[in-house]
Amino acid sequence: MTLTQSSSHPALAVDGLWKVFGPRADRIVGTELADLSRDELRDRTGCLVAVRDVSFEVATNEVFVVMGLSGSGKSTLVRCLTRLIEPTAGAVRYDGDDIVQADARRLRQLRRHRFGMVFQHFGLLPHRRVLDNIGYGLEIRGVRKAERDRRAGEVLDLVGLSGYADHYPDQLSGGMQQRVGLGRALAVDPQILFFDEPFSALDPLIRRDMQNEVVRLHHEVGKTMVFITHDLHEALRLGDRILIMRDGAVVQIGRPDEVVGAPADDYVRDFVADVPKSHVLTIRWVMRPVRPEDPLDGPEIGPDLIVRDAARVVLAATAPVRVVHDGQLLGMVDDDAILRVIVAEDDRRPAPAPRDGSAPGPGATTQDAEAVVAP
Numbered sequence: 001m002t003l004t005q006s007s008s009h010p011a012l013a014v015d016g017l018w019k020v021f022g023p024r025a026d027r028i029v030g031t032e033l034a035d036l037s038r039d040e041l042r043d044r045t046g047c048l049v050a051v052r053d054v055s056f057e058v059a060t061n062e063v064f065v066v067m068g069l070s071g072s073g074k075s076t077l078v079r080c081l082t083r084l085i086e087p088t089a090g091a092v093r094y095d096g097d098d099i100v101q102a103d104a105r106r107l108r109q110l111r112r113h114r115f116g117m118v119f120q121h122f123g124l125l126p127h128r129r130v131l132d133n134i135g136y137g138l139e140i141r142g143v144r145k146a147e148r149d150r151r152a153g154e155v156l157d158l159v160g161l162s163g164y165a166d167h168y169p170d171q172l173s174g175g176m177q178q179r180v181g182l183g184r185a186l187a188v189d190p191q192i193l194f195f196d197e198p199f200s201a202l203d204p205l206i207r208r209d210m211q212n213e214v215v216r217l218h219h220e221v222g223k224t225m226v227f228i229t230h231d232l233h234e235a236l237r238l239g240d241r242i243l244i245m246r247d248g249a250v251v252q253i254g255r256p257d258e259v260v261g262a263p264a265d266d267y268v269r270d271f272v273a274d275v276p277k278s279h280v281l282t283i284r285w286v287m288r289p290v291r292p293e294d295p296l297d298g299p300e301i302g303p304d305l306i307v308r309d310a311a312r313v314v315l316a317a318t319a320p321v322r323v324v325h326d327g328q329l330l331g332m333v334d335d336d337a338i339l340r341v342i343v344a345e346d347d348r349r350p351a352p353a354p355r356d357g358s359a360p361g362p363g364a365t366t367q368d369a370e371a372v373v374a375p
């Protein structure tokens with residue numbers, strides 16, 4: 001998971017997307033009615049705005065996570081992306097092809113050939129073996145049985161279910177059933193995989209296992225993934241970038257370190273308050289400008305190294321560590337900067353502001369930089 005920002009040719013581009021439930025929903029979009037409170041809007045029109053003018057892009061091979069509390073509109077959003085729910089307004093483009101404008105035939109084609117979906121309730125066919133469940137999408141595409149079984153067999157190994165081809169879903173644990181769901185989505189070799197809270201029903205250990213599985217699969221097959229969750233830790237673990245939603249609208253889109261290091265508002269700040277910052281923030285967030293008197297013979301590290309992973313090198317060094325990218329010296333890191341982040345995780349009392357004018361990460365405010373070291 002190395003991609004951190006959208007490329008010029010995104011796999012998915014969402015532009016001004018709205019979903020309003022209720023009668024004559026399109027009269028709400030972009031008017032002052034949409035600014036009414038939820039209750040007022042319901043009383044006056046019988047409508048509810050579930051997705052509010054949402055725009056974002058997902059780069060090819062990116063893992064893009066949509067996160068928000070229950071009712072914030074995540075499921076509605078992801079269903080609009082494949083038109084399982086009909087958007088009220090806006091565009092959803094795949095390689096430039098707007099799915100909102102697609103006729104029924106084109107829509108079917110897109111769904112069969114481009115998308116894979118993994119939901120919380122696995123939706124497995126109970127009377128079919130694991131192998132046949134995994135091959136189901138290929139069957140719908142009209143792929144012959146021998147080829148289906150060959151491909152399903154490959155995917156079976158990929159999702160860690162070797163030896164379970166002939167089992168039936170009810171003979172498997174929840175985690176294993178979700179592996180079948182994952183396998184079924186992967187078997188058709190989709191361009192984009194959509195996950196709608198796929199692991200919410202699993203117990204925490206299995207859930208972690210499955211998250212690792214997604215990370216591993218992403219490394220192996222390198223798919224574009226859109227992942228919905230209400231769990232911040234899941235979002236931070238999986239996402240190249242995270243979109244945070246509230247009341248149907250986008251509150252922030254950023255890399256995990258940006259969301260944790262520079263939360264857009266109090267809503268996000270609350271979300272990330274308990275995140276161990278050294279596990280998420282990169283060296284970029286704690287380095288300071290180079291001073292003329294700095295010795296330049298210390299060790300060298302990259303700016304995107306996670307603070308926790310850099311701690312050993314920095315704390316063992318006898319000179320300040322140089323932060324270098326593409327041969328360019330970006331800044332320096334001292335023991336202090338590392339310790340401030342780590343100590344702040346144990347001790348949430350206000351700590352002193354940085355003494356050395358440490359450079360906060362890209363786009364951060366002074367307040368954000370202080371929040372990083374002294375939450």
Ligand SMILES: Nc1ncnc2c1ncn2[C@@H]1O[C@H](COP(=O)(O)OP(=O)(O)OP(=O)(O)O)[C@@H](O)[C@H]1O
Pocket residue numbers: 021022048049050068069070071072073074075076077230
């Ligand atoms: N078919 C529908 N008709 C009317 N309102 C709906 C419909 N589906 C969802 N909503 C409302 O839209 C809002 C967003 O719901 P949605 O399920 O997308 O949120 P969510 O963030 O996915 O929540 P959860 O995590 O609980 O599933 C909620 O207020 C919900 O009650």
